[in-house]
Amino acid sequence: MAIVDTGDIRLHVQRMGPAEGRTPLATVVLVHGLLTDSLASYYFTVAPAFAASGLDVVMYDLRGHGRSGRPAGGYTLDHNIDDLEALLDRLAITGPVHLVGNSYGGTIAFGYAARHPERTASLSLIESEPATAAWAAKLGGILHRVVTELARNEPEAIAWVTANHGRNTARLARGAARLVRETSLGRDIPASRVLTEDQISVVRCPVLGVYGGDSDMVEVVPLKETLLADYRSVVLPGHEHSVLVEAAGTVGGHILELIHSVSGARAAGVR
Amino acid sequence: MNPTEPEVRADEEAVLADLARMLRTLLEEYGDDDAEIGMSTTFNRDLELESIDLVTLAGLLEERYGKRVNFAEFLAGMEFDEIIELTVGRLVEYVVWSLKATEAG
Numbered sequence: 050m051a052i053v054d055t056g057d058i059r060l061h062v063q064r065m066g067p068a069e070g071r072t073p074l075a076t077v078v079l080v081h082g083l084l085t086d087s088l089a090s091y092y093f094t095v096a097p098a099f100a101a102s103g104l105d106v107v108m109y110d111l112r113g114h115g116r117s118g119r120p121a122g123g124y125t126l127d128h129n130i131d132d133l134e135a136l137l138d139r140l141a142i143t144g145p146v147h148l149v150g151n152s153y154g155g156t157i158a159f160g161y162a163a164r165h166p167e168r169t170a171s172l173s174l175i176e177s178e179p180a181t182a183a184w185a186a187k188l189g190g191i192l193h194r195v196v197t198e199l200a201r202n203e204p205e206a207i208a209w210v211t212a213n214h215g216r217n218t219a220r221l222a223r224g225a226a227r228l229v230r231e232t233s234l235g236r237d238i239p240a241s242r243v244l245t246e247d248q249i250s251v252v253r254c255p256v257l258g259v260y261g262g263d264s265d266m267v268e269v270v271p272l273k274e275t276l277l278a279d280y281r282s283v284v285l286p287g288h289e290h291s292v293l294v295e296a297a298g299t300v301g302g303h304i305l306e307l308i309h310s311v312s313g314a315r316a317a318g319v320r
Numbered sequence: 321m322n323p324t325e326p327e328v329r330a331d332e333e334a335v336l337a338d339l340a341r342m343l344r345t346l347l348e349e350y351g352d353d354d355a356e357i358g359m360s361t362t363f364n365r366d367l368e369l370e371s372i373d374l375v376t377l378a379g380l381l382e383e384r385y386g387k388r389v390n391f392a393e394f395l396a397g398m399e400f401d402e403i404i405e406l407t408v409g410r411l412v413e414y415v416v417w418s419l420k421a422t423e424a425g
Contacts, residue, residue: 089374093375097393115375116376217404220368221370294400
């Protein structure tokens with residue numbers, strides 16, 4: 050297990066690369082989602098195919114998640130973007146990177162791209178959106194429910210989840226309740242600084258949005274079309290928010306197509 | 321390599337013993353040190369391992385067998401439900417198959 054100490058936080062990092070002897074074509078950084086998620090959602094889905102296609106694949110657990118450190122405080126979006134910045138710095142990854150983010154991970158990736166447009170080669174956002182006031186309000190509502198219904202009345206809530214969604218989901222929910230109880234995450238994220246429309250439109254790299262057709266995230270497609278110079282979306286019918294895990298092959302295929310078209314153009318000297 | 325570990329052998333019994341040792345290392349973290357581990361044991365229901373624990377297991381497999389066994393690729397080829405139902409026995413078979421394939425190659 051690789052731990053990278055940024056000076057502020059210990060982050061669990063996993064890396065996969067192309068077969069021996071091959072120089073990676075580009076670096077892709079995969080950022081996972083909130084509460085029940087970890088880098089495992091990439092490790093066992095799209096990462097092996099990304100590496101086999103010639104990419105240097107970097108995955109890490111967000112603070113508080115997976116095998117990374119869990120400080121009591123420091124869970125705003127800006128803390129997460131700082132962590133990503135510090136991680137790339139420690140790994141000496143200086144060139145433009147392709148960023149992939151699932152759900153909240155996409156919001157982090159977008160925040161990084163808005164801070165460093167010149168260091169972002171492309172952005173793939175799975176079931177995700179930039180940090181806007183509407184985003185903060187929505188996440189605030191979800192986190193409020195986790196705090197009040199799950200963390201404060203855990204036995205009853207877990208019994209309900211077990212009965213309706215099975216033991217596996219119940220175990221994930223217990224983990225989420227623990228994270229919210231032990232940290233300030235539930236208060237910090239809704240209080241995060243959000244982006245203005247000008248800050249969003251600073252992102253000029255190609256952006257791909259991938260959505261489940263049955264997810265309410267499809268509503269954010271028009272916002273991105275208005276503000277982003279190079280935006281394209283793919284909607285996968287019959288899927289909801291967990292489209293990455295449910296349809297990994299299709300999602301990964303769309304992302305690889307984007308990355309290779311961009312890095313191919315770069316290699317040929319075309320912008 | 322750990323000198324106390326037996327030599328790698330591409331047969332079911334030896335690989336099951338290897339995996340049981342790795343899984344006990346993982347479970348110790350949760351204070352569970354007497355779990356029974358056999359071919360029909362499931363990672364999810366019986367051992368209550370989370371997917372991030374399987375990432376750690378992937379690392380332990382690589383330490384033991386090198387690049388010959390690619391656990392991430394093995395799981396990436398499965399449906400989500402198959403991963404939930406994954407048994408130790410299925411992984412044993414995959415490891416034995418991988419070891420034999422590289423011996424033959």
